[in-house]
Amino acid sequence: MSEWQRLDPRMLLIYPVKELVRFLPVVFALFIAGTASGGTGKWWQLLGIVVPIGLGVLRYVTTRYRIDAGRIELRRGLLSRHVLSTPLDRVRTVDITAPPVHRLLGLTSVRVGTGTTSIGDDDRIDLDGLPVERARQLRADLLRVAPERVADETAPPEQPVLVFDPTWVRFAPLTSTGLVITAGVLGLASQAVNTFGGFGRLHPERWAADAETWSVWVAIPLALVGLAVVVSALSIGGYVVNNWGFLLTHTGPGRGGAWHLRRGLLTTRETTLDDERVLGVSVGEPLGLRLAGGGRVWAIVTGLDQGASGSALLVPPAPRAVVHRAAGAVLRTPGPLDAPLTGHGPHARTRRYTRAVGPALLVLLVVAVLVPVTDLPVWTPILAALGVAVAAALAADRTRALGHALADGHVVVRSGSLNRRRDALETDGVIGWNLRDTWFQRRVGLTTLVATTSGGRQAVTALDVPEPLALALACTSNPQLLVQFLE
C-alpha cells in the first residue's frame, strides 16, 4: 500500500456543493451587486458559482493519502502543499462519520485521532469521502486489530455489549440537553421572526392584553406545561437522532482488542477505541436521570479531542442496570462501580454547607434589608428563603455524593449533586497527582486531590479529601511516586 490513493470520485459531487455553501454570502453579495449595477456584467456573476465549484474539484484532485513504512501520510493543497504524517502506533482512535448526503452516495468521512493537543483544523487527519468498505478496511489497518480478526474468523468476532432499546427514549427529557436545544431553537426562531419584522405583525401588546384577562394562576401553569412539552419533544428528537441504533461491541481478544460504537439516525457515527487507550469510565447521573433510575457512561480515553467528547459516550441515558452492566464490561470488573466509597468526613460536609447555603443566606439578608427600605414586593424574601432551603438540600446531597475508593486497580471518585459523576480511572492511567488546598482547607486538614490523566477531562478530582486519606490513596495507587516527597 505504498502508492498514493485518492478519495472516492463521488466526492466530486459533494465538495463543490460544500464549497458553494461556504461561499454563499459572497455569491449573494455578487448577485445583489450584479442586479444593482443594471445587469450589464453578467459573466462575473457566474464567477461566484464557478470559483467554489473549481475549489471543490481542486480539493478532490489534490488530496491523497497512503500508508507506508508504518506511517500514514496525508497530502493536500495546491498552492501551499500540506503533508501530514503520523506513525501508525500513535493512532488512538478512528472515527467514521456519515452525514445524510454521504450516506446517500455510500460514502463516509474518516477522522484519525492521534492524541495531539493541537486544535487547528489543518493539523487533523481527516479523510472526507471514502467508500464504506474502504473506510472499514482502513480502520482495521490503522488499529492493527485486523490480523487477529482475520485469524479467528470462525469464532464470533464481535460480542455486542450494548444494543439500543427504544424504550430508553423516556430518559431523554431528563437531561439538560433538551433545555440547551430548546434555548437554541427559541433563539433562532426569535431571530428569524425579528429579521422578517414579525414582531411588528404579531402585536405582542395585544397578546399581553389578551393574557391579562386570564388569571395568573391559569396562565403560568399553562406556560410551564407548554414549555415542558416543547422541551421534552425536542430532547426526545435530539436523543433519537443522535443515538438511534446505538451499538457497543468489542472485538479481538481479552485486552488487546477494541471497542466499536455505532449510532445515529441521519448521520451515522462509528467510533473505534483502542483497548489500551480506554483508561476508565465516567458514569454520569444528573439529578433528573438519577431520580428516574438512569445514567450514562463516558469512556475516559486518550486521543479524542476534548471537543468531541460525544464520541466517547459509551452508553446514552439508559436504565441503571444497563449502565452498570456496560460500564462493568468496559472496565472488565464491576468492582470499581460497586465498591463502597470512603466518605470525606465532617469537615468536608461543613464546607459543602457553607459554600451552598452561605450565598443563599446572603441573598436572603440583602433582600430582607431592602424590603423595608425600597418598594420591593413582599414575596421576594419568601422566594429567597426558599432558595436557602434548596441550597441546604443541595449541600446535603453533595455531601452524600462525596467519596473515593481504590478498587481493582482503579481510582474511583464520586462527587456532585445536580450533575453527579462517578469516575473510575485505571491507576496506570494516572499521570501525576496534584494536591490543591486553600488556607481554609489547610486549616481543617482537607485537600483537593487531582489525578491527572491524558484522556477525557484530563483530570479526576476528589473534592475536600482529608489530607491523610488523600496521601494514602495516592500512595497506594502509585507506590514509589509520592513516598519520596513526603517529609
Add this chain to the structure above:
Amino acid sequence: MWALTASIEGLVVVSVVVVAGPVTHWLPLPWWVVALVVLVVAGYVAVVPRWRYAVHRWEVTGTAVYTQTGWWARERRIAPMSRIQTVDHAEGAIARLFGLATVTVTTASAAGALEIEGLDRTRALLLVDELTLMADSVPGDAT
C-alpha cells in the same frame, strides 16, 4: 521578581482607582474608598510575594518531579519522569531583569503542567538539560 510584579499590578490598580474616582469624577467614589484600596494594595505588595516565596519549592528525583506553588491556595504537583513530554525554558521581561527563568514541565494531561518559576538562569538551563536527558532515558510514549 514577584515583589516587582506585585508592585506593578498594585500600582496599576491604584492609579485606575485614583483616576476613576476623585480626579475625573467619572465614578463618585469617596476618598476613604481610595484610601482603603491603597491600604489593601500596600498590604498585598508587602505580604504576598514573601508568602509566595515561602511556599514555593521544587524537587527533582530520579523518578519524579515535584513542585509546590501558590500562597492562599497552595498547589502541590507531582509528575513521574516517565510521563514527561516537553520541558520548556522561558524568560519573561521582568525575570530577565533579574537573570531568572521559568522551567515548565508538561505531561500528556492538560491539567498536569508543572511550573518552576524564578530559577537562576544557569541553574534553569542545567535543570532543563538534566530533565530532558532523564525523560529521554525512560522508554514508552508517555501517555
